[in-house]
Amino acid sequence: MNVKLTEVVPQRALANEGTAIAKETYTLREVYINPEHIVCMRADERMKRCLSENLLPNNLDQRQEFTKIYINRGQSGIDITVVGSPNIVQSKMFEVAKKNKEILKG
Numbered sequence: 001m002n003v004k005l006t007e008v009v010p011q012r013a014l015a016n017e018g019t020a021i022a023k024e025t026y027t028l029r030e031v032y033i034n035p036e037h038i039v040c041m042r043a044d045e046r047m048k049r050c051l052s053e054n055l056l057p058n059n060l061d062q063r064q065e066f067t068k069i070y071i072n073r074g075q076s077g078i079d080i081t082v083v084g085s086p087n088i089v090q091s092k093m094f095e096v097a098k099k100n101k102e103i104l105k106g
Contacts, residue, residue, distance in 0.1 A: 002032040003096045006083040008047055008056065008066065026056050031080065035093040037072045044068040044081045 011025045026047075047066035050056055065085040071078050082089060 001096050001099065002034050003092050005031055005033060005089065005092070007031040008081040008083065023053075023055060026050060028057055028083065031082070033069065033071065035096055038069055038093065039072050039077060040070040041067050041086050041089060043086055047081050 006028050007030070008026050009029055011027050044066040047056070048064075051060060051062060051064060051066075060083070064083060065088075066081050067084055067086045067089045068079055068081050069089070071080070084092075
């Protein structure tokens, strides 16, 4: 069973007026993750800085935390950043795993 989370996704880079330096902005979208394929989760402090620099959508609370999730894909892997602290994301994974065990036991 998959867990529904909110992923932070990079958008196109925007150049500041009068400079050639581009700042990447971000948007949010839903993502479904199979908890059995997660290798590691850790706090993503870089996204916290992006939030304070107003590079993330305005509807996020400035106290929001983010988690980088590393997902196994066989010989390679991917990593994504989701909204929520590692503790919150882990509890969601645990809830789904618990429900899945209940379904299997009948």
